[in-house]
Amino acid sequence: MLLNTRPGAKRAALSAFLALWLAGGAARADAPALTLRVTGTVATPRLWGIHQMETELASQVQTVHYTLHGRTHTARAVPLLALVSQARPRFNPHIKNHQIQFVVEVLGRDGYAADFSLAELLPTLGRRAVWLAWDEDGKALGANGPAQALSPDDATPARWVHSVAEVRVLDTAQG
Numbered sequence: 001m002l003l004n005t006r007p008g009a010k011r012a013a014l015s016a017f018l019a020l021w022l023a024g025g026a027a028r029a030d031a032p033a034l035t036l037r038v039t040g041t042v043a044t045p046r047l048w049g050i051h052q053m054e055t056e057l058a059s060q061v062q063t064v065h066y067t068l069h070g071r072t073h074t075a076r077a078v079p080l081l082a083l084v085s086q087a088r089p090r091f092n093p094h095i096k097n098h099q100i101q102f103v104v105e106v107l108g109r110d111g112y113a114a115d116f117s118l119a120e121l122l123p124t125l126g127r128r129a130v131w132l133a134w135d136e137d138g139k140a141l142g143a144n145g146p147a148q149a150l151s152p153d154d155a156t157p158a159r160w161v162h163s164v165a166e167v168r169v170l171d172t173a174q175g
Helices: 009-034 050-056 080-087
Strands: 035-040 047-048 061-068 071-079 102-108 113-117 131-133 148-150 165-172
Touching: 035 080, 047 050, 047 080, 047 102, 071 080, 080 102, 080 131, 080 165
Parallel strands: 035 165
Antiparallel strands: 035 047, 061 071, 071 131, 102 113, 102 165, 131 148
């Protein structure tokens, strides 16, 4: 390895490093506004943007019809279960029906959160339709983005989460 011993070389290298670091920091600061995270007791946590949801989950994208405050709306969305499935929850094969002990927590950027049992989302058990939508009536959510969680089968929209920042998959059997 060759070291540059010219006067000012260290300062130039430090300046270049700081510029790259600050640029990366700015990009990371913007990332939360454009993406949502899937984390928790999963094998493959990741960030999802709207484009990734539309392309990688294209076969599951649907137009959802729902009523909110007496008005009918439509939204393009994917099932919440699709993102959870992509993250591959870590089920223990030695625990009987381990999947029914998992909870999916949807967190908004404002701190609002709603929980769904994984069992209620599974097609073999609860069959509850919960969606992550990225538009409303054909218009991007904008300041309310990148996605919102909709649970049209609930009697009230109490578990609807605007500006979803994170989806956490939690194993309640762990304590």
